[in-house]
Amino acid sequence: xxxxxxxxxxxxxxxxxxxxxxxxxxxxxxxxxxxxxxxxxxxxxxxxxxxxxxxxxxxxxxxxxx
Numbered sequence: 001x002x003x004x005x006x007x008x009x010x011x012x013x014x015x016x017x018x019x020x021x022x023x024x025x026x027x028x029x030x031x032x033x034x035x036x037x038x039x040x041x042x043x044x045x046x047x048x049x050x051x052x053x054x055x056x057x058x059x060x061x062x063x064x065x066x
Contacts (some may be wrong), residue, residue, distance in 0.1 A: 039046075
């Protein structure tokens with residue numbers, strides 16, 4: 001019984017899969033924070049750019065349809 005306990009404990013210490021998963025989770029959270037901050041910082045200019053593009057497409061479609 002004690003041998004099984006030590007064998008399980010040794011296997012848990014050697015197994016690094018859980019640590020790797022935790023590292024990837026931390027990295028993913030960091031990326032989400034950076035992307036969120038960038039989206040917040042550039043919200044106004046991006047909104048203006050997409051509005052201008054949409055207006056240009058609409059006016060071009062209108063002139064082609066005539």
